[in-house]
Amino acid sequence: MDNNRTSTVPIVPQRYRLPFFMLVSCFALWGLLNNMTDNLVPAFSKIFMINASESAGVQISFYGAYAVLAIFASILLEEFSYKAGVLIGLGLYMIGALCYIPAAIGQSFDIYLAAIFVLAGGLSILETTCNPFVLSMGAQETSVRRLNFAQAFNPIGSLTGIFLAKYFILAHLNDADMDTRKAMDPEQLNAIVSDELFWVCVPYVGLVAIAAVIWFFFCRYQSDDKNVPTRENTQPLSSKLGRLGLCIALILIPFLFQYYSSFEFSMVQQILIMMIGPIAFLLIMPDYRCQLMKLVKLPRYFCGVAAQFFYVGVQIAVWTWTIKYIMSVFPGMQEAAASNYYIFSIILFIVCRAITTAL
Structure with missing residues (x-):
């Protein structure tokens, strides 16, 4: 590669800067929602008076949607375009977020799980789409730097999500523990749960407005880029x-x-x-089967998928249970206070990610 040419080629050409900014917003959005959802595990455990294994259903629904729909997302891109992936991904997110409203009204944990699955399904399509979309917005020589720059906004979104969860969700949880709640008058308990679930809805439904702005932008966006999935034109x-x-x-x-x-x-x-x-x-499908067999035979690809599987598993397990763990170490500490430790870990994550991105 010609280093002199690479240094003169813009990372993001002028004509792509606005759509690139919108895609960067998507990187921040799914980072925000990923880590905000981690906080629903301790919140729902308290609100619905369920044990840890039952409240973990939040994460099973969230990342289960990724497992089910990520392959579908790649097929969607191959058959249509990046634009279609962004529109469908954001659309499913907005539908899932709005479903939090009937879940709150009905005080139904099961409806919440279904809403989380739909929401995360949209994020899985969005995430599968945005990575190659960013790579296509400019010269191939600068594609990796462009992607690293966009992905740097993901942990910033994560930190924002934790603050939203801390001040909108966890801070509005009633201090009453499970035993106290079980002893309450049903009307009193219903009033407390209704208030808590209202504040669960606020950040998720509020973010729909931002997603709608991005959705309408890409709905009207016309790309002149030729670097799109080949099947689109054939x-x-x-x-x-x-x-x-x-x-x-x-x-x-x-x-x-x-x-x-x-x-x-x-x-x-x-x-x-x-x-x-x-x-x-x-x-x-013969063509997809052929692509899959080629990928499976590549040791670096296969090992990379395995490494990603274990890395994500450990990351999600640790961050999901950080708040509950801190509360067990410091008896009497409430969820909002325990989330400070979660915030410290994300800040450390952002600092280390910035260092490795620069390297």
């Missing part, structure tokens, strides 16, 4: 819709099987069953 619309419809059907069939089945499935089992659909689509 396959008829009917063929693309048919293939995408088949993929959606293969996702829905395992879901309907579970819904109408007499068998009882755990949440993890439900996610694993629903993952069968997208994987089956990859194996059924």
Whole structure:
């Protein structure tokens, strides 16, 4: 690579700067929502008076959506375009966030889990889309620097999400513990829970306004970039819709099987069953099967996926239980105060990420 040429090529060309800014906002948005959702585990444990394993359903729903829909997102990009991925991803996020309202009115943990799944499904499509979209916005020589710059806003969003959770959700949790709540008069408890769930809704529903602005921008955005998924210009619309419809059907069939089945499935089992659909689509379609086999045969790719799996697993496990762990170490500490330790860990994460990005 010519270093002199690389130094003179702009990281983000002038014509892409506004859409690039909008995509950077998406990086911050899903970072914000990822870490804000971590705080729902201790919050829901208290609000719905459930144990730790039940409240962990929040994270199973959230990251289960990634497991089920990330492959679907890549197929969506291959068949259509980056723009379609952004619009559908943001659209699902807004639908999921707005579903927090009926969940709060009905005080239903199950509706919250369904809403979280839809919301996270939108984020999985958005995240799968934005990374290659950013890479395409300029010269190939600067693509990695462009992506590193965009991803640097992800932990900033994460820190913002923790502050939103701290001051909107955790700070409005009633101090009454589970035993005290069980002894309360039903009307008194209902009033407390209604207030707590209202504040759970506030940041999620409020962020819909920002997502809507980004959605309308990309709805009107016309790209002149040629570096888009190749199938977009080579396959008829009917063929693309048919293939995408088949993929959606293969996702829905395992879901309907579970819904109408007499068998009882755990949440993890439900996610694993629903993952069968997208994987089956990859194996059924010869071109996708060929791409998959090529990737699996690359040791660096295979090892990278394994490393990412364990890294994300550890990261989410640690951050999910940080607040509960701090509360167990310091008895009597409330969730809002314990979240300060979570904030310190994110700040340290941002500092270390900035150092490694620079390196």
